[in-house]
């Protein structure tokens with residue numbers, strides 16, 4: 001009897017030990033998976049009952065239950081759930097008759113509480129809202145209107161000036177422009193503030209906002225495409241609800257105070273940040289712009305417990321001079337993406353034990369990875385159950401030809417464990433891909449067909465990843481015609497198009513090069529001049545400053561006599577990327593975008609060294 005008991009005890013003990021040794025992450029994996037499944041079940045219920053509780057519905061519910069709870073704190077001013085609810089009702093009242101359910105309206109605003117009030121106001125009328133990137137100018141901005149079909153634009157008070165040159169075109173297209181300003185000197189632009197003051201804050205009939213299908217578009221978020229101008233990714237309620245679960249899945253609660261210094265027109269701040277705050281019923285400290293010097297002061301002042309980041313942001317914080325009290329804060333976790341291993345370690349060393357939670361997922365993509373274990377350097381973690389929920393694969397990729405490797409039957413090949421491959425995510429009813437507004441062609445370009453069997457379809461993430469023996473997934477690089485710089489995607493074709501209009505340039509090839517100590521890739525353009533023309537660095541500088549946002553400006557120019565004709569365009573690009581911007585390895589003349597001289601200046605060895613030492617504004 002006793003021996004039987006001892007054997008049982010020993011058995012339990014060794015099973016426990018084996019589990020601890022072989023599956024050190026078992027319980028954390030299990031807990032995380034339970035959350036994923038629970039959340040998925042809720043979405044499934046919406047599908048079955050054809051009644052979707054949207055993010056805005058949840059907000060209204062929160063506002064009813066806890067009207068006095070702070071929702072947004074901006075520049076020291078607190079807006080409660082109840083106040084934003086009332087203000088968004090006023091916005092809805094103003095436009096009640098002007099727009100119909102299913103219309104699209106555009107929003108061009110910097111971070112401020114009214115961004116959210118206007119967004120929710122239109123959502124309550126059943127409209128889809130297109131968030132415009134506030135860095136985008138003139139021609140690109142007009143294009144954004146055309147592709148999402150918006151008939152109405154709301155613009156922030158501080159951004160009306162930037163519209164100056166396209167206002168006539170907008171009015172020609174019968175797009176009504178409303179501004180969050182009282183006295184407006186521009187003809188044809190209406191003041192929204194005056195109207196909001198006079199409107200009632202009674203909610204509009206709930207019919208207007210009711211949603212029966214998860215796939216109904218709710219937002220358009222612009223992303224740099226692989227071709228030309230920005231593309232409007234269609235965000236359905238399904239995606240917005242999934243993103244809103246991010247903080248919760250990582251263990252956020254209603255007592256958390258979330259710091260969001262990222263722009264609201266991106267999905268990270270709006271879907272994960274604001275949506276996630278509502279999901280928890282927490283408070284969001286919204287910043288107009290990230291400031292490394294104010295960061296810790298803000299976090300202490302507001303008792304921040306969670307902040308949102310992109311990799312660059314953490315690096316800027318690490319580059320700040322060491323302060324004595326820098327471990328003195330209440331931050332317990334940070335949610336974001338693109339954190340490099342070295343920055344991650346340094347961040348822990350400097351600022352203490354903050355759990356860094358990576359979320360991988362593009363705005364338009366149908367796949368999400370979360371690194372719930374917090375292993376340094378990983379963007380996510382997989383296991384066989386996760387693979388049943390999210391059907392993704394890593395396939396072999398030919399860097400030189402810039403396309404997936406196909407075998408003799410034309411099918412892709414999965415990589416071995418540890419090997420780097422292109423991340424593809426299967427498109428099916430569970431994880432649909434909603435594509436881009438207004439262009440079937442662009443949508444089709446992101447889809448890879450006949451991958452493993454005839455007729456299948458995968459979303460091409462354009463990201464190279466590797467999965468290690470412990471099932472951690474690590475980001476390696478981006479492929480194709482985009483690169484990331486300063487937290488934004490840059491489309492090489494868009495930059496090419498802009499550069500191609502300069503009168504002394506005949507041919508352009510744009511690509512990204514790595515600059516040691518910086519995330520992503522900096523823009524570089526190989527250029528052939530027109531016959532009998534000379535390179536005018538000052539003129540090019542002025543033109544680039546006017547036409548391109550900071551993150552998209554090519555930092556380096558390489559003058560070439562001719563493009564190598566023997567290789568394909570892609571091969572050529574590959575060798576240009578490989579050779580970088582070091583003047584001692586390159587015979588062609590090189591130029592550098594210099595903000596102090598307001599010109600493109602010759603890239604000499606000493607300029608090169610000062611860039612590597614971080615002494616130049618990039």
Ligand SMILES: *[C@@H]1O[C@H](CO)[C@@H](O)[C@H](O)[C@H]1NC(C)=O
Pocket residue numbers: 172173174
């Ligand atoms: C704008 O509205 C006017 C008057 O209603 C109409 O004649 C014109 O065709 C419209 N233009 C466009 C581009 O829709």
Ligand SMILES: *[C@@H]1O[C@H](CO)[C@@H](O)[C@H](O)[C@H]1NC(C)=O
Pocket residue numbers: 301302303
């Ligand atoms: C932060 O926490 C301290 C101590 O609990 C409290 O006294 C202070 O009022 C809090 N600040 C804010 C802005 O909530």
